[in-house]
Amino acid sequence: MSAPHREAPLAPARALFDVPDDIAYFNTASLAPTLRAGLHAGGAALQRRAQPWRIQAADWFDAAEDRRGLFAALIGAGADDVALVPATSYGMAVAAANLEAAPGSRVLVLADEYPSGIYTWWRFTERTGARMLTVRRGADQTWTDAVLAVLDETVAVVSVPQVHWTDGTWLELDRIAAAARAVGAALVIDASQSAGAVPLDVAELRPDFLVTVGYKWLLGPFGLGYLYVAPARQDGRPLEENWILRQDAQDFARLVDYRTAYQPGARRFDAGARTAFELTPLAIAALRQLTTWTVPRIAATLETTTDLIARHARRRGLDIPGPHGPHMLGITLPAHLQHATARALERSGVFVGARGNVLRISPHLHTTSHDIDRLFHALDTTLEHPPAP
Numbered sequence: 102m103s104a105p106h107r108e109a110p111l112a113p114a115r116a117l118f119d120v121p122d123d124i125a126y127f128n129t130a131s132l133a134p135t136l137r138a139g140l141h142a143g144g145a146a147l148q149r150r151a152q153p154w155r156i157q158a159a160d161w162f163d164a165a166e167d168r169r170g171l172f173a174a175l176i177g178a179g180a181d182d183v184a185l186v187p188a189t190s191y192g193m194a195v196a197a198a199n200l201e202a203a204p205g206s207r208v209l210v211l212a213d214e215y216p217s218g219i220y221t222w223w224r225f226t227e228r229t230g231a232r233m234l235t236v237r238r239g240a241d242q243t244w245t246d247a248v249l250a251v252l253d254e255t256v257a258v259v260s261v262p263q264v265h266w267t268d269g270t271w272l273e274l275d276r277i278a279a280a281a282r283a284v285g286a287a288l289v290i291d292a293s294q295s296a297g298a299v300p301l302d303v304a305e306l307r308p309d310f311l312v313t314v315g316y317k318w319l320l321g322p323f324g325l326g327y328l329y330v331a332p333a334r335q336d337g338r339p340l341e342e343n344w345i346l347r348q349d350a351q352d353f354a355r356l357v358d359y360r361t362a363y364q365p366g367a368r369r370f371d372a373g374a375r376t377a378f379e380l381t382p383l384a385i386a387a388l389r390q391l392t393t394w395t396v397p398r399i400a401a402t403l404e405t406t407t408d409l410i411a412r413h414a415r416r417r418g419l420d421i422p423g424p425h426g427p428h429m430l431g432i433t434l435p436a437h438l439q440h441a442t443a444r445a446l447e448r449s450g451v452f453v454g455a456r457g458n459v460l461r462i463s464p465h466l467h468t469t470s471h472d473i474d475r476l477f478h479a480l481d482t483t484l485e486h487p488p489a490p
Contacts, residue, residue, distance in 0.1 A: 130463035171388035181366025192312025199337035202257035204230030267457030268431025431459030
């Protein structure tokens with residue numbers, strides 16, 4: 102059972118996506134389909150970029166600030182609290198570079214977590230002398246209970262998602278955040294599999310850092326992500342020193358008057374080439390649509406869809422790891438059938454993800470009841486005649 106969301110569901114929105122009728126796409130958690138509004142905005146941006154004399158000095162800054170502010174509003178932050186980064190790994194690296202841990206203390210992560218975070222914390226432990234604490238949950242245990250059972254004063258950093266990336270299983274971040282604060286641990290959230298689809302309020306959770314990519318549930322392009330930095334962490338050291346991060350960078354004529362002061366807030370952590378003339382309008386179009394829909398209503402709509410999928414699966418005797426988020430879930434299959442089944446479904450025009458030991462199902466507002474019927478018709482056919490591993 103997923104986390105409750107009581108907002109009114111949204112109307113069907115298939116027409117807003119470029120998803121053909123003969124495709125049932127359930128892999129938003131890997132790569133979201135682009136909105137038609139994004140295609141239009143991106144096409145116009147490419148045409149404009151082809152004529153660089155049309156680009157003015159303010160264009161290096163204004164659209165990036167629009168993107169920053171739109172994302173900030175989705176997570177309850179201010180624009181000054183958000184840095185523009187290219188990837189989860191970049192945001193995690195910023196967090197790790199600006200945190201410390203005593204030798205022998207521990208960095209808490211989940212078992213089978215997304216690799217970018219794990220590799221970052223490996224390097225962090227090499228630098229600090231801390232140790233990794235990998236949390237595994239028991240058969241009758243939620244991720245939340247498993248984390249809280251080991252989160253004590255020896256933990257210096259808690260690095261967790263809102264849902265596990267392999268199967269959408271849910272973590273109660275409010276409880277974990279409170280426990281982290283109680284023991285003085287820094288909290289780093291990887292929201293790549295939830296920001297834009299599930300409500301997040303950084304004012305309530307008070308993480309030290311929160312990072313997300315833009316090409317999944319934010320419906321944007323690849324390479325434009327976001328990093329929330331708590332106000333107390335905004336005087337830290339960025340990974341790189343590029344010109345656009347410095348105070349008064351808008352004054353192109355005086356760029357060689359080198360400055361030590363940065364742009365305000367978390368902007369010092371922005372990656373170089375953040376302007377991204379060709380991609381930023383696409384990201385803005387997506388963020389504006391999410392703002393119009395609102396994240397609580399997106400979550401309520403997707404919860405209706407995933408609940409229906411879960412009922413269909415359980416009627417067939419298939420296991421659903423839970424509790425799961427409102428927007429994604431896993432269907433457990435024998436390990437030797439998982440990847441072969443995903444490939445067989447793809448040949449039927451049904452696209453899912455094979456992750457961990459499940460078929461990961463991640464719909465969006467383009468998903469229809471007909472898509473769900475196609476999913477289970479293809480799955481029934483495949484399981485009746487299992488493909489070779």
